[in-house]
Structures are given as structure tokens and as C-alpha cells.
Amino acid sequence: RSRKLNYKLPPGPSILTIIRNSLELYKKPQQTMAKLASPIMHRTNPDITTACNHNNYSLVFLPVSPLWQELRKICHGNLFSTKTLDSSQDLRRKKLHELLGDIRQSSLKGETVDVGRAAFMACINFLSYTFVSEDFVPSVGDGEYKHIVGTLLKATGTPNLVDYFPMLRMFDPQGIRRHTTDYIDKLFDVLDPLIENRMKMRRENDYATNNDMLDILLEISERSSEKIHKKQIKHLFLDLLVAGTDTTAYGLERTMSELMHNPEAMAKAKKELAETIGVGKVVEESDVARLPYLQAVIKESLRMHPPAPMLLPRRAKRDVQVCGYTIPQGAQVLINEWAIGRNPQVWDNAHVFSPERFLHSDIDIKGRHFKLTPFGSGRRICPGSPLAIRMLHLMLGSLINCFHWKLENNMDPKDMDLDQSLRAIPIPLLA
Numbered sequence: 001r002s003r004k005l006n007y008k009l010p011p012g013p014s015i016l017t018i019i020r021n022s023l024e025l026y027k028k029p030q031q032t033m034a035k036l037a038s039p040i041m042h043r044t045n046p047d048i049t050t051a052c053n054h055n056n057y058s059l060v061f062l063p064v065s066p067l068w069q070e071l072r073k074i075c076h077g078n079l080f081s082t083k084t085l086d087s088s089q090d091l092r093r094k095k096l097h098e099l100l101g102d103i104r105q106s107s108l109k110g111e112t113v114d115v116g117r118a119a120f121m122a123c124i125n126f127l128s129y130t131f132v133s134e135d136f137v138p139s140v141g142d143g144e145y146k147h148i149v150g151t152l153l154k155a156t157g158t159p160n161l162v163d164y165f166p167m168l169r170m171f172d173p174q175g176i177r178r179h180t181t182d183y184i185d186k187l188f189d190v191l192d193p194l195i196e197n198r199m200k201m202r203r204e205n206d207y208a209t210n211n212d213m214l215d216i217l218l219e220i221s222e223r224s225s226e227k228i229h230k231k232q233i234k235h236l237f238l239d240l241l242v243a244g245t246d247t248t249a250y251g252l253e254r255t256m257s258e259l260m261h262n263p264e265a266m267a268k269a270k271k272e273l274a275e276t277i278g279v280g281k282v283v284e285e286s287d288v289a290r291l292p293y294l295q296a297v298i299k300e301s302l303r304m305h306p307p308a309p310m311l312l313p314r315r316a317k318r319d320v321q322v323c324g325y326t327i328p329q330g331a332q333v334l335i336n337e338w339a340i341g342r343n344p345q346v347w348d349n350a351h352v353f354s355p356e357r358f359l360h361s362d363i364d365i366k367g368r369h370f371k372l373t374p375f376g377s378g379r380r381i382c383p384g385s386p387l388a389i390r391m392l393h394l395m396l397g398s399l400i401n402c403f404h405w406k407l408e409n410n411m412d413p414k415d416m417d418l419d420q421s422l423r424a425i426p427i428p429l430l431a
């Protein structure tokens with residue numbers, strides 16, 4: 001097998017390499033991640049959206065290139081910097097109060113909440129407000145938006161036959177290009193007028209900034225259109241929406257499920273919140289630093305349920321030796337983050353949900369500790385992680401500090417199936 005893998009492969013991923021690499025990662029995650037996070041790996045381009053040229057502008061799929069570097073610089077220095085996120089927290093606070101208001105309404109009626117759905121809607125609203133100070137969803141319809149984002153995410157993760165047999169490209173055998181193009185067009189139909197309107201408003205003398213990401217991007221574009229122009233702005237928003245919605249919502253739902261399944265951990269998290277900010281109060285972004293147990297709960301949940309279980313595909317830029325195997329140039333590589341998180345050689349009691357393991361540990365999720373990299377690592381690490389982390393703490397902390405949660409049909413937490421969607425009844429806790 002090893003000899004065969006050293007043959008020159010056609011461009012595109014090798015199934016065998018993916019499987020073998022996953023198995024190896026299971027054994028030696030620390031060493032392997034260090035190599036894979038290095039510049040020898042670059043992003044694969046799944047050829048999902050040729051018709052609307054999204055690949056040519058996409059932060060997610062561009063190879064390392066001057067445009068990609070410029071977009072990353074804008075993300076780090078402007079969009080997701082601490083200063084920008086601090087100044088846009090009012091926008092997220094407003095959306096958080098709306099989420100809690102909706103849940104309060106359900107609680108008054110004794111209704112069950114589909115936590116995954118509520119989390120998905122809340123994440124879209126948080127992101128669209130942070131990006132453009134407006135709700136993105138009413139323009140598309142929530143069911144349709146979920147479908148669009150789901151389809152685009154699926155297309156990103158689905159092995160495309162075209163990668164294996166390039167001559168099939170023009171036939172688009174799985175319809176991946178056709179579907180994604182339609183959906184991307186739909187999202188652009190919403191984004192285009194938003195951007196146009198804002199450009200018009202910015203030309204008026206008495207224009208006051210909204211402190212959102214659209215203003216920041218237009219300001220950069222007005223100063224130097226070489227850094228980013230209008231067309232790139234909509235492609236960037238598309239990437240950020242698709243990459244940020246389902247991942248964050250899934251992270252929130254799984255964490256709530258784990259807390260409901262582990263009443264002791266739930267009680268500890270609630271006690272910390274009660275003592276630090278007071279029962280029934282809404283969590284502020286500035287509170288999070290004083291909530292170490294809540295932070296540990298989120299890390300533990302990301303360890304057991306990484307929202308991107310295989311991270312994002314990379315491609316080897318040149319032949320590389322990993323754990324005694326040759327990964328040939330051009331091979332697609334997936335990192336099995338889920339398996340690393342559950343590996344008993346890496347974690348004590350790997351299958352037990354225990355936030356305590358992070359309480360006196362310096363392991364963080366910034367891509368420096370290769371046993372826990374839910375946001376990836378290296379220069380392609382998730383640029384949205386500072387926002388995702390804020391949203392997760394804000395929503396989780398407020399949901400458990402403002403409500404007591406009971407499982408539907410009086411189910412015993414021990415009987416929960418953690419792979420099923422979470423349905424629970426909220427009971428308000430007064431401040």
C-alpha cells in the first residue's frame with residue numbers, strides 16, 4: 001500500500017490517502033497536526049460554483065494568493081479584531097434579547113423549543129446584524145435560508161466526482177455546480193441591494209456609521225479599491241454567512257444537549273452565572289472572562305462535538321512525510337478532528353463530558369494545541385473564531401441563566417440520544 005501511494009497520482013484527492021491519513025491521525029494527532037498546519041498544505045478547491053465564479057473570490061476556496069492574503073488581513077485587522085467586535089456588541093445584544101423574548105413567549109405557552117432551530121435562527125440574526133445591521137432572514141424566508149446554507153455546506157463537504165475524474169467537469173454529474181449556483185444567486189439577490197443602498201447612504205453628507213462590517217468594508221474599498229471592491233464584498237459575506245451559521249448553531253445545540261444530559265455540569269454552570277452576574281440576567285460579552293466554568297463547558301463540547309468534524313479539506317502542495325507515510329503532492333487531506341477528540345490515547349476518559357479537565361489547563365482553541373483544534377490551525381485557521389466564541393458564550397450563558405430547561409415528555413436525561421435534535425421546555429427564571 002505504501003509503495004502504491006508513492007506513485008504519481010492524478011490531481012485530486014485519493015480516497016485511500018484520506019482513509020489512511022485519518023487512521024494515522026487517530027494515533028498521532030499532535031505530531032500530524034503540526035505538519036498539516038504548516039504551509040505545505042493549502043486549501044482544496046471543490047469546483048462547486050464555477051458558473052458564478054465564486055471560487056475566484058472565495059476566502060474559503062482561494063489558494064494562498066495575494067487576494068486571499070488581502071482578505072485574511074481584512075478579517076484579522078478589521079472585521080474580527082477585538083476593537084471591531086467590541087464596538088458592534090450592541091448589535092448582537094439586541095438580537096440576544098429578541099432570542100430570549102421568543103423563548104419567553106414559548107415558555108408562557110408551555111411550548112417545547114426546538115433548540116437547534118432556535119440556535120440556527122439566532123446565529124443568522126447575530127451574523128446578519130453584525131454584518132449589515134439588518135435581518136437577512138425575512139428577505140429569504142427562514143426555511144429557505146436554512147435549506148440554502150445547508151445545501152452550500154453539503155456541497156463543500158461532498159466528495160465531487162469531478163475531483164477524481166476531471167474529464168467529467170463539463171457534465172457536472174452530481175449537479176453540485178447547478179444547485180450551488182442557483183442558491184448563491186439567491187443569496188446575492190438579497191446582498192446586492194443591501195450593498196447598493198448602503199453605498200448610496202454613505203454618499204450623503206449626514207451619514208452616521210452603523211459600526212457594522214459592511215461599513216468597514218466599504219470604507220476600505222473607498223480608500224483603496226485594490227484592497228477590496230464591491231463585488232468581493234458580497235462574495236466575502238456569502239462565505240462568512242455559510243461558514244458561520246450552521247457551525248455556530250450546531251456548537252450551541254450540542255453544548256445545551258450535553259448540559260441537559262449532565263445535570264451536575266449544568267448546576268455548576270448555573271451556580272457560576274448566579275454568583276457572577278445574578279440569576280435571570282442576560283450575559284454580556286464583557287462578562288465572559290469572569291466565567292471560567294462556562295468557557296470550559298464550551299471547550300469540552302467542541303472537543304466532543306466539533307462542528308467541522310473533518311475540518312476543511314486541504315491539498316498537499318508537495319510530497320510530504322507524515323508518520324512514516326508519504327502524502328503525495330496534490331492529495332486531498334482531511335483531518336479527523338472528531339476522532340482526535342475521542343481518542344483515549346490523547347484524552348483521559350475521552351468519552352466522558354467533563355468540563356473540569358479544562359479548568360486548570362492552558363489548552364485553548366486558538367490552534368496552538370493540536371489535540372484540540374475545532375477551528376483548525378495554521379494560516380488557514382478559522383478567521384471567524386473570535387466572533388463564534390463570543391456568540392457561543394453569550395447565547396449559552398443567557399439561555400441557562402434566564403431559563404430552567406426540562407426535556408420534552410418528561411424524558412429522563414439518562415435516556416437522551418445525544419445525536420438527536422434537542423427539544424426542551426423552558427421555564428423562566430426571574431432576575
Ligand code: HEM
Nearest residue numbers: 060243244247248251308311312375376377380382384388
Ligand atoms: C463554532 C463555530 C465555528 C467552527 C467550529 C469553525 C470551524 C472552522 C474550521 C475547522 C475551518 C478550517 C480551518 C483550517 O483549515 O485549518 C474554518 C474556516 C473558516 N471559517 Fe470557521 N468555524 C466557525 C465559525 C465561523 C464563523 C462565525 C465565521 C465567520 C463569520 C467563520 C468563517 C470561516 C472562514 C471564512 C473560513 C475559511 C478561511 C480560509 O480558508 O482562509 N467560521 N472554520
